[in-house]
Amino acid sequence: MRMRNTALLTGPYDWDAALLPLAEFEARLAAVRRALAETGATALLVHGHSMEHGALAYVTGFVPKLGPAFALVQREGPVRIFASGGPGMMRSAKLLTWVEDVRPLGNLRNTLSECFGDMVRDGRVALGLWGGRTMAQRPYVAVASAIQSFGGIIEIDDKLDALRRSKSPREMELLREACRILSVACDALERAIAEDSGARSAALAAERAAFAAGAQDVRILASARDGGPPLPIDGSSDIRVAPLLACLAVRFSGYWAAGLATVSGTQGGALARAEAALAGMLREARPGATSSDLLRAEERHLPPYKFHPLVENAVGNGIGLSFEESPNLGREEEARLEEGGVYTLHSGAMGKGSDSAVVSAMIAVSGTGSEVLWPAAGQPGKKENSKGLR
Amino acid sequence: MDFDARIEAMLRRMASDEIGLLIACSSGFQMPDRPDPVVHLSGYRSLGESFVLLRRDGTSKLIVSPAYDAERASAGRSPGAVIATNDLIGALSRELANVGKIPGCAAIVGIDAIPHFLAERLLAISEDAMLSFDDAFYNANGRKTAAEIGKARRAAEIAERGLERLHDVARPGVRECDVAVELNSYMRSLGADDNFLMLCSSPHNPAVMPSSNRKIESGDILITELTPSYEGQFVQICRTVVVGPPSALLQEKYDLVLRAMWAGIETIRPGIPMSRVCAAIDEVLAAAGYAEYCRPPHMRRRGHGLGCGSVAPGDVAANNDTVLEEDMIFVVHPNQYLPETGYLMCGEPVRVTATGAETLSARTADLAIINT
Numbered sequence: 001m002r003m004r005n006t007a008l009l010t011g012p013y014d015w016d017a018a019l020l021p022l023a024e025f026e027a028r029l030a031a032v033r034r035a036l037a038e039t040g041a042t043a044l045l046v047h048g049h050s051m052e053h054g055a056l057a058y059v060t061g062f063v064p065k066l067g068p069a070f071a072l073v074q075r076e077g078p079v080r081i082f083a084s085g086g087p088g089m090m091r092s093a094k095l096l097t098w099v100e101d102v103r104p105l106g107n108l109r110n111t112l113s114e115c116f117g118d119m120v121r122d123g124r125v126a127l128g129l130w131g132g133r134t135m136a137q138r139p140y141v142a143v144a145s146a147i148q149s150f151g152g153i154i155e156i157d158d159k160l161d162a163l164r165r166s167k168s169p170r171e172m173e174l175l176r177e178a179c180r181i182l183s184v185a186c187d188a189l190e191r192a193i194a195e196d197s198g199a200r201s202a203a204l205a206a207e208r209a210a211f212a213a214g215a216q217d218v219r220i221l222a223s224a225r226d227g228g229p230p231l232p233i234d235g236s237s238d239i240r241v242a243p244l245l246a247c248l249a250v251r252f253s254g255y256w257a258a259g260l261a262t263v264s265g266t267q268g269g270a271l272a273r274a275e276a277a278l279a280g281m282l283r284e285a286r287p288g289a290t291s292s293d294l295l296r297a298e299e300r301h302l303p304p305y306k307f308h309p310l311v312e313n314a315v316g317n318g319i320g321l322s323f324e325e326s327p328n329l330g331r332e333e334e335a336r337l338e339e340g341g342v343y344t345l346h347s348g349a350m351g352k353g354s355d356s357a358v359v360s361a362m363i364a365v366s367g368t369g370s371e372v373l374w375p376a377a378g379q380p381g382k383k384e385n386s387k388g389l390r
Numbered sequence: 391m392d393f394d395a396r397i398e399a400m401l402r403r404m405a406s407d408e409i410g411l412l413i414a415c416s417s418g419f420q421m422p423d424r425p426d427p428v429v430h431l432s433g434y435r436s437l438g439e440s441f442v443l444l445r446r447d448g449t450s451k452l453i454v455s456p457a458y459d460a461e462r463a464s465a466g467r468s469p470g471a472v473i474a475t476n477d478l479i480g481a482l483s484r485e486l487a488n489v490g491k492i493p494g495c496a497a498i499v500g501i502d503a504i505p506h507f508l509a510e511r512l513l514a515i516s517e518d519a520m521l522s523f524d525d526a527f528y529n530a531n532g533r534k535t536a537a538e539i540g541k542a543r544r545a546a547e548i549a550e551r552g553l554e555r556l557h558d559v560a561r562p563g564v565r566e567c568d569v570a571v572e573l574n575s576y577m578r579s580l581g582a583d584d585n586f587l588m589l590c591s592s593p594h595n596p597a598v599m600p601s602s603n604r605k606i607e608s609g610d611i612l613i614t615e616l617t618p619s620y621e622g623q624f625v626q627i628c629r630t631v632v633v634g635p636p637s638a639l640l641q642e643k644y645d646l647v648l649r650a651m652w653a654g655i656e657t658i659r660p661g662i663p664m665s666r667v668c669a670a671i672d673e674v675l676a677a678a679g680y681a682e683y684c685r686p687p688h689m690r691r692r693g694h695g696l697g698c699g700s701v702a703p704g705d706v707a708a709n710n711d712t713v714l715e716e717d718m719i720f721v722v723h724p725n726q727y728l729p730e731t732g733y734l735m736c737g738e739p740v741r742v743t744a745t746g747a748e749t750l751s752a753r754t755a756d757l758a759i760i761n762t
Contacts, residue, residue, distance in 0.1 A: 001456075002418070002437040002438045002455070002456050002459075003437070004437060004583075004584075005418065005419045005420075006584060006585070007420065007421050007422060007584050007585060007586035007617070007619070007624075008585070008586045008587055008588065008600060008617075009600070010567060010570035010571055010574055010585075010587055010589075010600070010601055011567055011570075011571055012565065012567045012568070012603050013567070013602075013603075014567075014602050014603040016603075050419075051419055065600040066600065085597075085599075086597055086687060086690075087596075087597075087687055088596035088597030088599075088687075088727070088733070089596075089597045089598075089599045091596060091599065092590065092599035092600055092601075092602045093599075095602050095603070095604075132506065133505070133506075133507055134505055135505065135506050136417065136502065136503050136504065136505060136506065136509075137501055137502050137503070137504060137505070137506050137509035137510075138502035138503070140506035140509075204575070204578060204579055207575060207578070208575055211571050211575065224461075224462075228461065229458045229459075229461065230458075231459065231461070231462050232435075232437065232462070232583065233578075233583070234435075234462075234583045234621065234622075235581070235583070235621055236581040309457055309458045309460075310458045312457075313476055
């Protein structure tokens with residue numbers, strides 16, 4: 001699912017060791033280095049930009065606010081971060097991470113050439129690249145050009161993304177807190193709609209409530225017409241919408257919680273079908289369950305309604321430091337739920353006229369089944385996530 | 391100028407450069423100082439990646455992702471048909487196959503900003519396309535339309551209201567990031583759909599930075615650039631606010647930076663190169679003994695164009711010889727580091743008029759004070 005990107009992230013992003021201790025990063029770095037050795041890579045370049053920086057945040061905690069940023073990880077020795085912005089801006093950049101060596105990116109090709117030139121003394125550089133899939137063409141060309149004289153690139157997204165899939169106990173705490181904030185936002189949205197607010201006002205009320213509850217970032221899409229798909233809140237139109245379909249995402253200490261909700265004074269046919277389909281999927285959610293298992297569970301409940309276009313490609317995806325992370329539970333794929341993973345599962349039904357609905361749940365998959373972390377409207381246990389982390 | 395005139399100017403430029411088909415690319419990530427050719431040609435701000443195909447005969451297609459954004463894309467200004475899809479390259483391949491023989495060559499603009507994997511696939515299906523048309527694309531017509539100018543005026547009003555709000559909420563003990571979040575939320579409530587909002591504070595700022603968790607303290611100099619977008623048009627104002635009474639030295643230095651800004655703004659008129667605006671600002675600061683601070687690493691530019699479509703006329707910089715035209719919009723901001731005070735900010739969005747410049751902000755910069 002795509003949300004509207006923001007030009008600059010403004011929330012509280014400084015690294016907070018009380019929430020994510022250094023030991024957590026040390027364990028991650030050790031795992032990354034083990035995986036690196038298995039691939040034959042001599043060094044790792046981790047990329048992130050303000051829209052997508054899950055891999056970079058996993059290793060360093062760093063959130064690039066101004067443009068692309070890279071972490072250079074060798075098999076031994078300190079990690080270096082190269083961040084967009086001038087030398088005078090590194091003071092605030094350093095606050096975002098446990099990594100001590102944060103430098104201006106400058107000319108990416110020249111900066112990296114210098115680093116690779118130092119490394120090549122130990123032999124040809126096999127540069128693992130993580131987060132390269134989302135890198136824009138210009139920096140990718142610069143990286144490729146920089147490495148050309150010293151070695152080559154090995155793209156190792158799949159191997160390293162797998163490290164992020166199983167959440168640590170600390171990560172689970174942060175995800176639970178993100179889910180609590182998501183509930184606060186969702187409640188504010190429902191309350192505003194119940195008080196006859198327009199879609200725009202309701203979305204803004206939800207956004208404010210989430211920030212007040214401790215969110216770093218909030219993204220909301222909402223219907224612009226009765227039963228319309230969730231879309232960015234552009235322009236000043238603020239009409240009442242029923243049903244209102246919304247996609248809400250909040251972030252706490254780097255971790256996203258996201259949910260689909262349908263707010264309606266009445267229980268339309270589409271909402272009943274979508275909720276039944278989601279409940280069916282939740283019953284199937286256990287380690288080893290495949291996308292097609294979940295899809296079959298969903299399909300049993302939807303007819304005669306059609307899949308909502310918002311969810312027609314996938315039944316869900318992993319979630320954590322990225323809004324959408326692996327695995328993508330695509331309808332055409334055979335991705336599996338794994339023990340220790342956190343996922344969003346979603347369903348949506350579209351009938352005639354404005355009779356549309358989208359719903360979702362966030363789950364943590366355990367040894368024998370799954371725990372619902374965030375229930376969508378109408379799902380059991382909705383009010384249970386009310387205790388804050390701090 | 392209206393939107394149709396922009397498209398006509400683009401078609402004339404395509405004809406003169408013997409381009410039969412233009413492929414404009416967007417990453418879906420819009421910034422105030424970076425161009426987005428899809429927005430420029432269609433007015434549509436995509437959620438995901440998107441393309442506009444514009445043929446020399448004027449027919450066009452807007453291809454957007456994700457598929458569920460179809461309604462919003464269709465409601466935009468795109469002069470041609472709209473395809474909303476989750477398979478961009480598939481849709482693009484089919485459309486390019488349908489285009490058939492074109493007069494002249496194809497050109498791609500904006501490819502540097504889209505994801506590498508998508509760019510490589512685009513290059514694979516349009517292997518002979520020209521990749522050096524970006525500058526010509528924006529030079530074909532860098533003026534804002536009447537509608538964009540209207541949006542810029544509204545965005546400037548929102549920025550100024552945001553500044554008023556800053557005076558309500560910024561005080562010792564409050565975190566920079568909480569002020570920034572509040573200003574963002576407030577400006578969104580006024581109609582802003584995005585904001586590039588830099589805000590930081592310190593007794594001596596080395597540069598303007600994104601907000602941190604630092605708490606504002608008495609004696610700080612708070613610097614900010616408020617950059618709301620209204621219906622896709624960004625505008626920026628830059629301001630300096632002192633927390634507590636300002637020293638005479640700070641006031642003196644701020645007045646210097648303000649004089650430099652006005653020297654730049656008063657230079658603006660159609661027909662001059664942008665570099666002259668930069669030179670006018672630099673001259674004031676150099677005359678006061680700060681010539682070395684008018685060069686990198688202290689200074690890169692004195693302002694910039696404002697997107698998110700075209701950002702013509704580009705940076706207010708010594709090496710930018712873009713000739714100013716009526717109805718171009720950009721921000722003039724000296725934003726100078728001075729060793730005695732640190733980084734000081736003042737900046738106004740301006741529209742080039744027939745005879746000079748109009749500042750879009752109603753109340754221009756001064757050294758503001760938060761009483762503690």
